[in-house]
Amino acid sequence: MGNLSMSDNRKRKQNTDFYKISGSSEIVRAGDCVLIRSSQPDKQPSVALFEKLEKLETDIEGDLMSANKIEGKCILHSFLDYTKLENIGPGDYYSRFGYRVGTNEVTPHRVPVYCKCEMPYNPDWLMMQSDGCKTWFHPGCVNMTTAQARQLSKYLCDECS
Template structure:
């Protein structure tokens, strides 16, 4: 028997009940890793959608990679809070969102008075299949 496709609708926002935070497209979020020993994954929400019943909410995300998750690995010049915006996109259950975070430009990150646990910075785009970076070099301060 053919499986009927559930109609999906795009949502402007979604409140994650476990953390009591509202998430919108464009927000950066921390997502639960499959292994509890790993740190939360960081992603940017691109779209939020729900089935007609509203019980199954999914988020379309674009993943940030940590240096150690990249093909070249962590290098001496990578900051401890540095992430790379990847071309890797995915669809996840909204229930895997553990919190919201902020991914700053490097310039705005260096101007923060205090860096919190949810503050990160990004200065590279990363191609997850080739390991290439854009730009391929930056000034190291």
């Protein structure tokens, strides 16, 4: 194969065993999870799992993620495992869904929702259960602060009171 010029649309890929995150001592390998910086400054980073790492031998941009968007490594837990953690660190994340790239399959197809806001359970947000109907609510969705909700020994929603 001859040399590729910058105007050549072909890309030669070569598998690599690791990538050192610039500005850090962290090493990313296939199977690691990382935080990917959003191109929009006001958005949170995304979590990605690397199945394999490749380096391009040209500087031509493609639809591959650029390594310079990696902020750092993280740990991706199943939702159930995350809810069982005793200490949650800044690098701990959870996923409700699994996604298979080859088949575009997402599992599960949906999750239960709660509260008036019809959001899935989030272990990082306080919820309280009505003692009457056993429905779960976020304090803010029933015009209550988190501090007020923590002081309650019993709670009845508007429908039950």
